[in-house]
Amino acid sequence: MQMNIFLNVVLPIPLERLFTYQISEEEASLVRPGMRVAVPFGKNKIYTALAIEVHYEPPVAYEAKPIHQILDDQPIVSDIQIEHWLWIANYYMCTLGEVFRTAVPSALLLESETVILPNQYFTSDEDDLSDDEFLVMEALSNRGALKVDDIISILEKKTVLPVLNSLVAKNGIVLKEELVQQYKPKMLRYVSLAEIYKEETRLQDLLDELSRAPKQIQAVLALFQLQSQTKDPVLMSSLRKESRVSPGVIKSLLDKEILEEFSLRSDRISYGTQSRSADSVQLNAEQTSALKQIKEYFDHDKVTLLHGVTSSGKTEIYVKLISELVKLNKQVLYLLPEIALTTQLIQRLQSYFGEQIAVYHSRYNLQERVEVWNHVLESGNKARVIVGARSALFLPYKDLGLIIVDEEHETSYKQFDPAPRYHARDAAVVLAKMHGAQILLGSATPSIESYYNSRQGKYGYTELKRRYGNVLMPEIQLVDLKKLARKKMLKGHFSQQLIELIHETLEMGEQVILFQNRRGYAPILECTTCGHSPGCPNCDVSLTYHRFRNQLRCHYCGHHTDVPISCEACGNQTLDTKGLGTQQVEDEVRELFPGAKVGRMDFDTTRGKHSYSKIINAFEQQEIDILVGTQMLTKGLDFRHVNLVGIMNADTLLNFPDFRAHERSYQMLTQVAGRAGRTEKRGKVIVQTYNPYHQILQQVSSGDYEAMFQEQLYEREQYHYPPHNRIIRITFRHKDYNKLNEAAEWFTRSLRNEFGTSVLGPEYPPVPRIRNQYLKNVLIKISNQASLSKTKNGIKRIEKSFNAISQYKAVRIIYDVDYI
Ligand code: ADP
Ligand code: ZN
Numbered sequence: 001m002q003m004n005i006f007l008n009v010v011l012p013i014p015l016e017r018l019f020t021y022q023i024s025e026e027e028a029s030l031v032r033p034g035m036r037v038a039v040p041f042g043k044n045k046i047y048t049a050l051a052i053e054v055h056y057e058p059p060v061a062y063e064a065k066p067i068h069q070i071l072d073d074q075p076i077v078s079d080i081q082i083e084h085w086l087w088i089a090n091y092y093m094c095t096l097g098e099v100f101r102t103a104v105p106s107a108l109l110l111e112s113e114t115v116i117l118p119n120q121y122f123t124s125d126e127d128d129l130s131d132d133e134f135l136v137m138e139a140l141s142n143r144g145a146l147k148v149d150d151i152i153s154i155l156e157k158k159t160v161l162p163v164l165n166s167l168v169a170k171n172g173i174v175l176k177e178e179l180v181q182q183y184k185p186k187m188l189r190y191v192s193l194a195e196i197y198k199e200e201t202r203l204q205d206l207l208d209e210l211s212r213a214p215k216q217i218q219a220v221l222a223l224f225q226l227q228s229q230t231k232d233p234v235l236m237s238s239l240r241k242e243s244r245v246s247p248g249v250i251k252s253l254l255d256k257e258i259l260e261e262f263s264l265r266s267d268r269i270s271y272g273t274q275s276r277s278a279d280s281v282q283l284n285a286e287q288t289s290a291l292k293q294i295k296e297y298f299d300h301d302k303v304t305l306l307h308g309v310t311s312s313g314k315t316e317i318y319v320k321l322i323s324e325l326v327k328l329n330k331q332v333l334y335l336l337p338e339i340a341l342t343t344q345l346i347q348r349l350q351s352y353f354g355e356q357i358a359v360y361h362s363r364y365n366l367q368e369r370v371e372v373w374n375h376v377l378e379s380g381n382k383a384r385v386i387v388g389a390r391s392a393l394f395l396p397y398k399d400l401g402l403i404i405v406d407e408e409h410e411t412s413y414k415q416f417d418p419a420p421r422y423h424a425r426d427a428a429v430v431l432a433k434m435h436g437a438q439i440l441l442g443s444a445t446p447s448i449e450s451y452y453n454s455r456q457g458k459y460g461y462t463e464l465k466r467r468y469g470n471v472l473m474p475e476i477q478l479v480d481l482k483k484l485a486r487k488k489m490l491k492g493h494f495s496q497q498l499i500e501l502i503h504e505t506l507e508m509g510e511q512v513i514l515f516q517n518r519r520g521y522a523p524i525l526e527c528t529t530c531g532h533s534p535g536c537p538n539c540d541v542s543l544t545y546h547r548f549r550n551q552l553r554c555h556y557c558g559h560h561t562d563v564p565i566s567c568e569a570c571g572n573q574t575l576d577t578k579g580l581g582t583q584q585v586e587d588e589v590r591e592l593f594p595g596a597k598v599g600r601m602d603f604d605t606t607r608g609k610h611s612y613s614k615i616i617n618a619f620e621q622q623e624i625d626i627l628v629g630t631q632m633l634t635k636g637l638d639f640r641h642v643n644l645v646g647i648m649n650a651d652t653l654l655n656f657p658d659f660r661a662h663e664r665s666y667q668m669l670t671q672v673a674g675r676a677g678r679t680e681k682r683g684k685v686i687v688q689t690y691n692p693y694h695q696i697l698q699q700v701s702s703g704d705y706e707a708m709f710q711e712q713l714y715e716r717e718q719y720h721y722p723p724h725n726r727i728i729r730i731t732f733r734h735k736d737y738n739k740l741n742e743a744a745e746w747f748t749r750s751l752r753n754e755f756g757t758s759v760l761g762p763e764y765p766p767v768p769r770i771r772n773q774y775l776k777n778v779l780i781k782i783s784n785q786a787s788l789s790k791t792k793n794g795i796k797r798i799e800k801s802f803n804a805i806s807q808y809k810a811v812r813i814i815y816d817v818d819y820i
Contacts, residue, residue: 003056004022004056004058004064005022005023005024005025005027005028005054005055005056006020006021006022006023006054006055006056006057006058006059006064007020007021007022007023007027007028007031007037007051007052007053007054007055007067008020008051008052008053008054008055009021009037009039009049009050009051009052009067010049010050010052010096010097010100011039011041011047011049011097011100012047012048012049012097012100012101012104012109012111013047013097013101014094014095014097014098014419015095015097016095018052018053018096019039019041019049020057020058020059020064021037021039021064021065021066021067022064022065022066022067023054023066023067024066027067027070028054030070031051031054031070032051032075033051033052033053033075033079033082034050034051034075034076034077034078034079034081034082035050035051035070035071035072035074035075035076036048036049036050036051036070036071036072036076036108036109037049037050037051037067037068037069037070037071038067038068038069038071038159038161039065039067039068040065040067040068044112044149045111045112045113046068046111046112046148046161047109047111047112048071048108048109048110048111048161050077050082050100050104051070052082068158068159068161069159069161069162071161071162071165076104076108076373076377076396077104077396078396078397078398080397080431080434080435081103081394081396081397083434084427084430084431084434085099085100085103085394087427087430088420088422088427089420090789091422091817092419092420092421092422092815092817093728093792093795093796093815093817094419094420094421094815095419098418098419098420099420102391102394102415102418102420103391103394104373104394105369105370105373106175107168107175107367107369107370108165108370108373110148110161110164110165110168110175111148112147112148112149113147113148114147114148114175115145115146115147115175116140116145116146116147116148116151116164116173116174116175117140117144117145117173117174117175118137118140118141118144118172118173118174119171119172119173119174121171122137122170122171122172122173127251128170129170129172130163130166132155132160132163133163133166133167133170133172135154135155136151136154136155136160136163136164136167136172136173137167137172137173139151139154140173148160148161148164151163151164168367168370169370171263171367174367188235188263188264189235189236189237189261189262189263190233190234190235190236190261190262190263190264191223191234191235191236191239191250191259191260191261191262192223192227192233192234192259192260192261192262193220193223193227193258193259193260194257194258194259194260195260197258203224206220206258207220210258215245215246215249216245216249216252216253216258218243218244218245218249219239219243219245219249219250219253219259220253220258220259221243222239222242222243222244222245223239223243223259225242226238226239226242233262233264236250236261276351276352277323277352278319278320278322278323278352278353279323281316281319281320283313283316283317283320284313284468286312286464286465286466287312287313287316287317287464287468290306290308290317290462290463290464291317291320291321293460293462294306294317294321294440294460294462296460297460297462298438298460300460301436301438302459302460303429303432303439303441303453303458303459303460304438304439304440304441304459304460304461304462305408305440305441305442305443305446305450305451305453305454305459305460305461305462306440306441306442306443306462306463306464307443307444307446307451307461307462307463307464307705308442308443308444308463308464308465309444309464309465309466309467309473309674309703310444310467310670310671310673310674310675310678311467311468311471311638311674311678312444312464312465312466312467312468313464313467313468314406314442314444314464315345315348315406316468318334318404318406318440318442319349319352321402321404321440322334322352322353322385322402322404323352323353325401325402326353326356326384326385328401329384329399330384330399330400330401330402330437331376331379331384331385331386331397331398331399331400331401332384332385332386332400332401332402332403332404333386333388333392333393333395333397333400333402333403333404333428334349334385334386334387334388334403334404334406335388335389335390335392335393335403335404335405335406335413335424335425335428336387336388336389336406336407337389337407337410337412337413338361338362338389338390338412339412339612339632340406340407340410341359341361341387341388341389342612342613342616342637343613343616343617344616344620344637344638345387346359346387349385349387353384353385355381355382356381356382356383356384356385357383357384357385357387358372358375358376358382358383358385358386358387359372359386359387359388360372360386360387360388360389360391360392360395361388361389361391361392362389362391372386372395373395373396376395376396376397376398377396377398379397379398379399389424390412390413390415390422390424393424393427393428393431397435399435400431400432400435400437401435401437401438402437402438402439402440403428403431403432403437403438403439403440404439404440404442405424405425405428405439405440405441405442406442406443407442407443408425408441408442408443408446408447408450409443409445409446409447409450409667411660411664411820413425414818414819414820419814419815421814421815421816421817421819423818423820425441425450426818441459444670444671444674445666445667445670445671445705446705447663448663448709448712448713448716448722448723449722449723451705451709452709452713452723453723467678469679469680471677471678471679471680471682472677472682472683473703474645474673474674474676474677474682474683474684474685475682475683475684475685476673476685476687476700476701476703477497477684477685477686477687477701478687478689478692478697478698478701479495479497479498479686479687479688479689479692480689480690480692481495481649481688481689481690482690484496491588491592492588492591492592493580493584493585493588493648493649493688494588494592495686495688497686498646498686498688499592501644501646501684501686502592502593502626502644502646503593505643505644505684506593506595506596506625506626508643509641510641510642510643510644510681511619511622511624511625511626511627511639511641511642511643511644512625512626512627512642512643512644512645512646513626513627513629513633513639513642513644513645513646513672513675513676514585514589514626514627514628514629514645514646514648515628515629515630515631515633515634515645515646515647515648515672516580516581516582516585516628516629516630516647516648516649517630517631517652517653517668518579518580518581518582518630518652523542523544523545523578523579523580523581524542524543524544524545524577524578524579525542525543525545525552525563525575525576525577525578526575526576526577526578527567527569527570527572527574527575527576528574528575528576529567529570529572529574530567530569530570530572532567532568532569532570533578534552534561534564534568536554536556536557536559537559538554538556538557538559538769538770538771538772539554539556539557539559539767539769539770539771539772540767540768540769541554541555541556541767543559543560543561544581545563545577545581546560546583546604547583547584547587548583550562550563551563556767556770556771557770557771563575579652580648580649582600582602582628582629582630583600583604585628585648586598586600586628589626589628593625593626596625596626597623597624597625597626598624598625598626598627598628599615599618599619599624599626599627599628600615600627600628600629601615601616601627601628601629601630601632601633602629602630602632603630603632606632612632615627616637619639620639620640622641631668631672633672633675634668634671634672634675637675638678639675639678640678640679641679642675642676642677642678642683643676643677643681643683643684644676644683644684644685644686645672645673645675645676645683645684645685645686646685646686646688647669647672647673647685647686647687647688647689648688649688649689649690650665650669650687650688650689650691650694650697651689651690651691653665653668653669654691654694654696654697657766659715659716659719659721660820662696662708662712662715663708663712665696665700666696666699666700666705666708669687669696669697669700670700670703672685673685673687673700687700687701695707695711696708699711720758720781720783721781722818723784724783724784725781725782725783725784726781726782726784726788726817726818727779727780727781727782727818727819728779728780728782728791728792728795728815728816728817728818728819729777729778729779729780729815729816729819730747730751730777730778730779730780730795730813730814730815730816731765731775731776731777731812731813731814731816732744732747732762732775732776732777732778732811732812732813732814733773733774733775733811733812733813733814734773734774734810734811734812735772735773735774736774737774739807739808739810739811740774740775740776740811741776742807742808743802743808743811744761744762744776744778745762746802746805746808747762747778747798747799747802747813748761748762748778750798750801750802751778751780751795751798754794754798755780755791755794758780758781758782758783759778759779759780760778760779760780760781761776761777761778761779762776762777762778763776763777763778764776764777765777780795792817795815799813
């Protein structure tokens with residue numbers, strides 16, 4: 001009797017289990033874990049799934065369908081990756097499918113619902129396309145957009161994903177979701193002589209070889225001519241124009257592999273600009289000893305924390321470590337918070353490592369992400385060092401030797417939405433262990449958790465206490481706004497001290513950064529008669545006033561309206577602004593310093609793809625004297641001429657209702673202050689506040705991290721927060737207020753039965769309704785001594801009984817483990 005063979009796969013959807021399909025004997029001999037397979041699902045869906053395991057057990061609850069086909073010759077996902085994804089799914093209480101979906105670029109996960117569009121910058125010749133590919137391109141140029149199903153009927157076959165995958169690789173098509181990102185890279189085609197003919201001595205051989213093809217000689221000489229004129233790569237179009245030969249001539253040179261062609265994005269940071277060697281960097285004594293200590297910890301396979309004040313030269317230490325690993329042909333992952341991935345840093349790294357550096361983050365388009373994915377998979381010389389945001393954790397590393405997590409305290413390392421709600425730093429520690437790689441966490445203001453781990457001896461620890469080149473730490477001065485307000489000594493929101501220092505700084509030809517952690521003009525518009533302030537109809541939150549467009553906007557759902565003339569509650573024309581946002585700071589600056597060039601950097605001015613780096617460049621080039629901004633300014637930027645940082649109002653940070661508010665204020669203020677005086681002159685920082693005696697501000701101004709740590713640790717211990725405890729937050733979400741309350745009560749009662757007083761809530765979050773959905777949170781605190789997995793199993797059991805209650809079915813449950 002013939003054995004039935006089955007394949008377990010993971011689908012890119014939030015299914016709890018693996019799904020089982022039937023495969024033929026031949027397929028069983030070809031498929032390996034980590035290869036993609038196209039599978040039917042439901043009535044008429046097709047998904048790209050990932051093969052996990054071949055076996056002989058038919059599924060119990062359903063009839064296994066056959067797969068459509070295997071999509072890869074080689075696994076594109078490694079065993080370690082799958083193991084790591086399983087860890088994430090298990091630890092962060094989500095499904096493997098959700099991790100899979102996040103981990104793999106969607107261009108590698110085509111499915112029946114994917115909408116495909118022609119790439120308008122596609123420049124390839126028709127002869128580069130197979131018959132099927134040609135048909136698809138033709139259909140697309142007639143109809144504009146097609147679903148995978150349409151293509152199935154056009155090609156009259158079931159198995160079209162390989163054709164589409166190949167068109168993705170050739171840049172012929174783009175996916176609709178990519179256009180939603182409004183990303184239209186311009187692809188240009190370039191041509192060069194094949195590597196072996198690049199030496200001058202080989203040229204004569206080549207010309208001899210081609211002696212019976214004068215047209216081809218003509219093309220080769222034209223290319224030589226063009227190359228001698230510029231150092232940049234030569235465009236295919238210029239070669240066509242200059243050589244005046246037909247496309248067929250160039251094509252036959254390409255076929256003979258005398259010429260090579262390649263595509264580059266026109267706006268791409270150019271590769272191959274290696275200009276110095278990491279060996280030439282001379283570390284100073286403090287850096288040398290830190291590096292030595294780090295290596296000693298690494299010898300004992302310890303996670304290590306590098307605590308170095310701003311501008312102490314942490315990056316140069318990373319460079320040394322990276323270069324040693326690269327020489328051993330190991331891969332390196334350099335993780336950064338999304339927003340710290342600036343051209344500044346990338347150029348610096350490229351100057352050391354040239355094309356060995358690749359960048360991976362969400363602002364890059366799908367094709368580029370696929371390209372990096374493939375380079376990492378090949379584990380060649382390209383993309384040996386990945387610089388990326390948290391998603392770079394999911395690349396198919398073969399031989400990872402080192403992970404650096406820079407700015408490890410940054411809360412944006414935690415994914416908030418959607419699942420997996422993972423912390424990239426913590427998941428990196430696990431990944432490093434799986435690879436037997438070393439891991440270094442770096443920060444000027446370590447997270448309480450990491451510092452605590454080093455105190456406990458769990459992590460290695462080393463410090464850089466001085467700025468590189470003996471540059472002094474900035475001098476921080478606290479200014480009492482309450483006193484000044486009482487004496488009516490404020491101009492707008494500016495103290496006299498700040499105004500004077502700005503004048504002085506500008507006169508010296510230096511630059512100023514002004515920090516206010518709120519965008520918009522003023523947080524709210526309030527009626528001075530009745531106290532009413534206009535709220536969002538979809539979310540329970542006041543609307544923010546944006547003066548530039550004269551609008552009120554919701555920062556949660558994007559809802560916006562024109563500013564009303566009179567109060568909607570009492571009808572009086574007594575609406576006034578309350579609070580302070582970046583726009584208002586900018587306006588006041590323009591008024592107070594009419595001669596200065598002013599710029600603003602916040603979420604509103606950096607929406608466009610390049611606007612972020614444009615502002616940074618303009619500031620670097622000193623085309624801006626005073627830069628006003630939100631926390632975007634705090635992230636690892638290295639400006640040479642900033643001598644003054646003004647914090648407009650420190651209180652909004654301190655008063656945030658969260659147990660991490662004080663830690664975060666310390667970090668944010670210290671990081672912004674660290675932008676001041678990064679060269680010889682000692683920088684100045686003015687912190688304006690209504691609470692100058694607040695302990696956090698005292699600790700920031702004296703740079704006393706240790707005091708901050710001890711105090712926070714004590715408080716966290718009192719209230720059972722991390723690092724002594726772990727927390728899981730459960731959010732309930734539903735559009736019906738009453739149903740949500742009932743459901744949350746039911747669930748919490750069951751939790752209390754099992755876990756007692758460590759369950760807090762349910763409570764409404766600060767914004768209890770977002771996009772017309774009500775929210776309620778429950779916190780579970782789990783002591784470090786208790787078993788986290790037992791707790792999670794308990795929660796899952798309760799969820800099962802909960803889901804069995806029909807009226808609660810539609811209530812969404814969201815788990816956030818180690819929530820931030
Ligand atoms: P951090 O990452 O700690 O903020 P950086 O690595 O950016 O600090 O160093 C601050 C500045 O000092 C940079 O301009 C950097 O080029 C310079 N620097 C640091 N270490 C060295 C070194 N060993 N030799 C030369 N310049 C250095
Ligand atoms: Zn809203």
